[in-house]
Amino acid sequence: GNSVTQMEGPVTLSEEAFLTINCTYTATGYPSLFWYVQYPGEGLQLLLKATKADDKGSNKGFEATYRKETTSFHLEKGSVQVSDSAVYFCALRISGGYNKLIFGAGTRLAVHP
Amino acid sequence: GAGVSQSPSNKVTEKGKDVELRCDPISGHTALYWYRQSLGQGLEFLIYFQGNSAPDKSGLPSDRFSAERTGGSVSTLTIQRTQQEDSAVYLCASSPSSTGGPSYEQYFGPGTRLTVT
Numbered sequence: 001g002n003s004v005t006q007m008e009g010p011v012t013l014s015e016e017a018f019l020t021i022n023c024t025y026t027a028t029g030y031p032s033l034f035w036y037v038q039y040p041g042e043g044l045q046l047l048l049k050a051t052k053a054d055d056k057g058s059n060k061g062f063e064a065t066y067r068k069e070t071t072s073f074h075l076e077k078g079s080v081q082v083s084d085s086a087v088y089f090c091a092l093r094i095s096g097g098y099n100k101l102i103f104g105a106g107t108r109l110a111v112h113p
Numbered sequence: 114g115a116g117v118s119q120s121p122s123n124k125v126t127e128k129g130k131d132v133e134l135r136c137d138p139i140s141g142h143t144a145l146y147w148y149r150q151s152l153g154q155g156l157e158f159l160i161y162f163q164g165n166s167a168p169d170k171s172g173l174p175s176d177r178f179s180a181e182r183t184g185g186s187v188s189t190l191t192i193q194r195t196q197q198e199d200s201a202v203y204l205c206a207s208s209p210s211s212t213g214g215p216s217y218e219q220y221f222g223p224g225t226r227l228t229v230t
Contacts, residue, residue: 044206
């Protein structure tokens with residue numbers, strides 16, 4: 001079946017630290033991959049995406065590369081800020097599957113000054 | 114323009130009561146999705162609409178759950194005889210289409226927090 005596994009949180013970092021949140025997936029077919037972010041008190045919003053192998057999605061200093069050989073889509077940021085504190089969800093979408101999203105469990109990130 | 118809206122934002126109900134949750138998608142979006150975010154289950158797909166029809170209901174957890182969409186716009190998720198395990202945040206998302214390529218983004222509403230006491 002199709003599933004997403006991401007590292008458990010919470011992840012606690014100091015400001016300007018390097019961030020990695022691991023995400024691996026299992027999928028039939030060729031999925032598109034996404035990172036969504038949920039800031040405190042706000043709705044879920046798309047952070048970045050990649051639609052095929054070796055694509056790199058990037059936004060707001062965050063990056064993730066679609067690695068088909070390792071079935072991974074790890075989220076990275078070189079220097080986190082307090083404002084990055086949020087819950088991050090990795091997700092996949094199977095083409096031809098009505099585009100429904102399959103999410104990981106979410107990883108809470110807390111950044112301290 | 115206006116985003117996806119959901120109402121109510123919070124709902125507290127007694128066990129055994131029925132509840133209705135409403136979603137107003139972005140105007141012109143033909144695809145609509147319901148998801149549920151709960152502590153034990155994470156974020157899970159419930160049902161998908163294309164126009165007024167629901168070709169994928171595979172995520173509905175039991176026959177107490179149903180949904181409809183009218184006029185290709187507003188959708189209502191109904192939970193009958195609520196149970197405590199139904200407590201969760203119910204999210205709605207809309208998309209311009211569900212087909213036509215991998216690039217169509219889903220736009221999420223703020224959610225309805227349901228608490229069953």
